[in-house]
Amino acid sequence: MLSGLNVKIEKGSYTAxxxxxxxxxxxxxxxxxxxxxxxxxxxxxxxxxxANEENAFEIRKRCGMVFQNPDNQLVASVVEEDIAFAPxxxxxxxxxxxxxxxxxxxxxxxxxxxxxxxHKLSGGQKQRIAIAGVLAMGPDCIIFDEATAMLxxxxxxxxxxxxxxLNKEMGMTVVTITHYxxxxxEADRIIVMNQGEIIAxxxxxxxxxxxxxxxxxxxxxxxxxELMFLLEQDGFPLPRGILHAMDAADELEKFIxxxxxxxx
Amino acid sequence: MNALEFKNVSVVYGEGTPFKKAALDNISVCFPEKQITxxxxxxxxxxxxxxxxxxxxxxxxxxxxxxxxxxxxxxxxxxxxIRSRVGLVFQYPEYQLFDETVEADxxxxxxxxxxxxxxxxxRVRLAAEFCGLSQKELxxxxFELSGGQKRRAAIAGVLAMRPEVLVxxxxxxxxxxxxxxxxxxxxxxYKNTYGxxxxxxxxxxxxVARYSDNIVVMKEGExxxxxxxxxxxxQAEKLFDAALDLPQITKLFIELxxxxxxxxxxxxxxxxxxxxxxxxxxxx
Numbered sequence: 415m416l417s418g419l420n421v422k423i424e425k426g427s428y429t430a431x432x433x434x435x436x437x438x439x440x441x442x443x444x445x446x447x448x449x450x451x452x453x454x455x456x457x458x459x460x461x462x463x464x465a466n467e468e469n470a471f472e473i474r475k476r477c478g479m480v481f482q483n484p485d486n487q488l489v490a491s492v493v494e495e496d497i498a499f500a501p502x503x504x505x506x507x508x509x510x511x512x513x514x515x516x517x518x519x520x521x522x523x524x525x526x527x528x529x530x531x532x533h534k535l536s537g538g539q540k541q542r543i544a545i546a547g548v549l550a551m552g553p554d555c556i557i558f559d560e561a562t563a564m565l566x567x568x569x570x571x572x573x574x575x576x577x578x579x580l581n582k583e584m585g586m587t588v589v590t591i592t593h594y595x596x597x598x599x600e601a602d603r604i605i606v607m608n609q610g611e612i613i614a615x616x617x618x619x620x621x622x623x624x625x626x627x628x629x630x631x632x633x634x635x636x637x638x639x640e641l642m643f644l645l646e647q648d649g650f651p652l653p654r655g656i657l658h659a660m661d662a663a664d665e666l667e668k669f670i671x672x673x674x675x676x677x678x
Numbered sequence: 679m680n681a682l683e684f685k686n687v688s689v690v691y692g693e694g695t696p697f698k699k700a701a702l703d704n705i706s707v708c709f710p711e712k713q714i715t716x717x718x719x720x721x722x723x724x725x726x727x728x729x730x731x732x733x734x735x736x737x738x739x740x741x742x743x744x745x746x747x748x749x750x751x752x753x754x755x756x757x758x759x760i761r762s763r764v765g766l767v768f769q770y771p772e773y774q775l776f777d778e779t780v781e782a783d784x785x786x787x788x789x790x791x792x793x794x795x796x797x798x799x800x801r802v803r804l805a806a807e808f809c810g811l812s813q814k815e816l817x818x819x820x821f822e823l824s825g826g827q828k829r830r831a832a833i834a835g836v837l838a839m840r841p842e843v844l845v846x847x848x849x850x851x852x853x854x855x856x857x858x859x860x861x862x863x864x865x866x867x868y869k870n871t872y873g874x875x876x877x878x879x880x881x882x883x884x885x886v887a888r889y890s891d892n893i894v895v896m897k898e899g900e901x902x903x904x905x906x907x908x909x910x911x912x913q914a915e916k917l918f919d920a921a922l923d924l925p926q927i928t929k930l931f932i933e934l935x936x937x938x939x940x941x942x943x944x945x946x947x948x949x950x951x952x953x954x955x956x957x958x959x960x961x962x
Contacts, residue, residue, distance in 0.1 A: 434854035436824045482852070536721050563852045566721045566881045567923040593854050596926065632856030637884065637927040640948045645955060659926055663933040666955065670939060673962040 415441040416452075416610040425460075425554070428581040428588045430598035432621075433607035434632045439591045442607070443559045446589065447477040460554065475504070478548030482560040484540035493535075493543055494519070494528040500551045511550075518546035521584070522576050538569025545576055555587035556580060562597065574600055595622075595636045599657045606631065623655035638662040679746065681711040681843050681875035682732060682764075687741035689727050701727040703899045704741070709843075709892075711746075714869060714876040716886035716907075719896030720921035725847070725879045726769075728896070732845045732877065733764035745843070762791055765841030769848050771832035775820040780811065780831045783820050787839045798838075805838040808864045808871075826857035833861065837868055844868075845877045850885060858882075862889050883925045887911065887946035895920055908944035927951045934958075 415438045423429055423446070433439045444450040445457050448464035459477050462469040481487055490496035494515050501511045519525045522542040527535065532543060541561055548556055558577065562570040574597055580586040590601065598604050604621040606614040608631040614621055622628070622635050625643040629635075635643070642656045642665070652669060656662045689702040702724045709715050719725050730736040731743050734750050734757050742749050750760045768774070777783035784805055788798045806816055809830035815823065820831050833849060849865065850858040862878075866889060869876050880886050886893060886907070893910045895903040897920040903910055910917070911928045924932075924946075931945045931954070940958055945951045 435826045435857055538721070560852065566921070567883070568720055568921040593852070632854060634855035637925060637948050637951075638930050641927060641930070641951050641955070644948070644952050648952075648956070650959065659929040659933055662930050663937065663939075666934065666958075667937055667939060670959060670962045673959055677962065 416445075419455075419610070419612060421605065421612060421615075423555075423587060423589060425587055426581070426585045427603060428577070428601045429590070429603045429605060430601035430618075431589065431591045431605045431607060432593075432595075432598055432633055437607045437631075438610040439607055440559055441610075443479070443557050443589065443591055446557055447479055447555075448473045449479070475551055476553050477555045477557065478551055478553040479557045479559060480541065480544050480548060480561045482563050484537045484544065484564060487544040487547070488532045488540060491532055493524070493530050493532055496532055496543060497546045497550050500547060504551070514550045514552070515546075518549040521549055521579070522546045523572075536569065537565045538572045541565065541569065541573050542576060545573075545580075549580075553586070555589070558588070558590040558592075560591055560593065562592065562594065570594070570597070595634055595639075599636060606633070618657055619655035621655075622657055625654070679711045680708040680744070681746060682709040682877070683707075683744040683747075684728070684731070685742040685744065687731065687738045687743065689724075689731065689736065690739045693739070700899055702731075702738075705899075705901045707894055707901045707904065709875060709877055709894075711875050712869070712873045713891040714866065714878060714889055715892045715894055716890030717877055717879045717894050717896065718881070718883070718886055718922060719902070722898075723896040723920075724899040725896055729766060729845045729847050729877070729879060732843065733761050733766050735766065762839055763842050765836040765839055765844040767833055767836050767844070767846040767849060769851065771836075771849075772820075772825065772828035775828060775832055775835075778819060779817055780806075780820050780823070780834075781816040783831060784816075784835045784838050787835055791839070801838045801840065802834075805834040808837055808868045809834040810860050810864055826853050826860075829853065829857070830861060830864075833865075840872065841874065842872075843875045843877070845879075847879045848881065849878065850880070850882070858885060883911075883923050887925045887928075895922065897921075907946055911946045912944050914943075 431439050445452055448470055451465050457464045459473045462473055464473055488496050489499050497515045497518055498511050501514050519528055522545050524542050562573050577588050577590060581588045592598055599618045604618055605612055614627055622639045625635050636657055638659050639656055642652050642662055646652045652665055656665060684705055684707045686704050686706055687702055688700060688704050690700050692698045717725050731738055775783050781802055784802045785798050788801050811830055820828055850861050890907055893907055894901060902920050911924055914924055914932060917924060927948060928946050931943045934940045935943050945954055
């Protein structure tokens, strides 16, 4: 699945991993937290080798994962019990568990739902509970494996907002695997994978300037990025790597203004 | 003519219990024949309930579901026929694959309606073609395929039934852009070849904008908006109210209009946007 891959994820960074189905994204994610072990080479989390079984417990505590299907990740029928599951297993004191659960719920903005039944929550709410469950472990790093794929636009926004908060306000390392280009744009760094190899690695602006490269591995770019790229190809001197509608509007306004002045 | 019509349909779950909830509340909506209708709405807005009503998996608590003008519940014994005329593809249909080879899996439906071996073979081949599956893939076990191929195999199984109306619940969810295009493109081709009617449930505004002739927006169990894509995406505020989004390109044009750089905001595909911008630049 992966061959000769070298990658470092900095502490406190926010990284998105892009690639088409079957390119090795999920394999990489599973390697990062020691669910899978590499056939060759090694993976270390905070300096600990994942292949060393003695490290497994510590690595899983530091590196949590949120998966795609919201229905597969909740273990209890009441929200706060679900979140308490991990800290209970860590053998923490009652007060500490209470504190962690409340804090985790507050972080994902679900405090009002502490006593609610998990099966009656919306998809986005369930995913936020799954995140809170990971947070209660007190990790340094959270990996999201297509955690928004099954959500509606509102649910998706909730999760992306939570990711940003975890990274920007709490300094947590966030790695997100996604097919949604609009989500990848929010990260500080994007890694593009194809057939088990990294083919591009850089800031969103750098990555989305390479429209041809992305198309060649059957990936899309955000609609405005595509539009600006096509206009540039037709000979209009517009910048590449535009990601947001607002920025595109700014650039187009500037360009149209210049055209007017030239003709006047 | 309308392929499918819902007349004053309500569906109430848990009637007579404290958990009573109207999933659909007196809705009336039409799905015109030979067109693709995009069905959008927030989670819990009633989209999937509507899908289950289309082929009689669910009986409305009140109101009528009409297939080409005939009430599908008029003769209960006819339900089997109705189900072969209206195909339903659930979310993540690849979980329903079961047979030893992809070919056998796709043949399952046609076999059950008693078609000849020759006809079954023909249908399997055509269905596989629409879904972009090769002869080689037909001989493989469905469980050896990639996620995108599995999805296509599952959809081919429904196309092989040659339904007149096809309702698909998020057929492209979780696939990469190329996979999405292959599936939605293949479905459009099927529609054009057989004059079928498609109802596609989706959360992707970009996909809906690109492939639908009409859009129906659901909100809290009611039909909130319906019309051509350009009519729907012009009403940004209303869409935000329904917890939905706009295609990114439409957002750009709304912003350009605010800055008095263009008049129209009914732009929702990149190709059309490019033409519009080029016009604006030319006239500057």
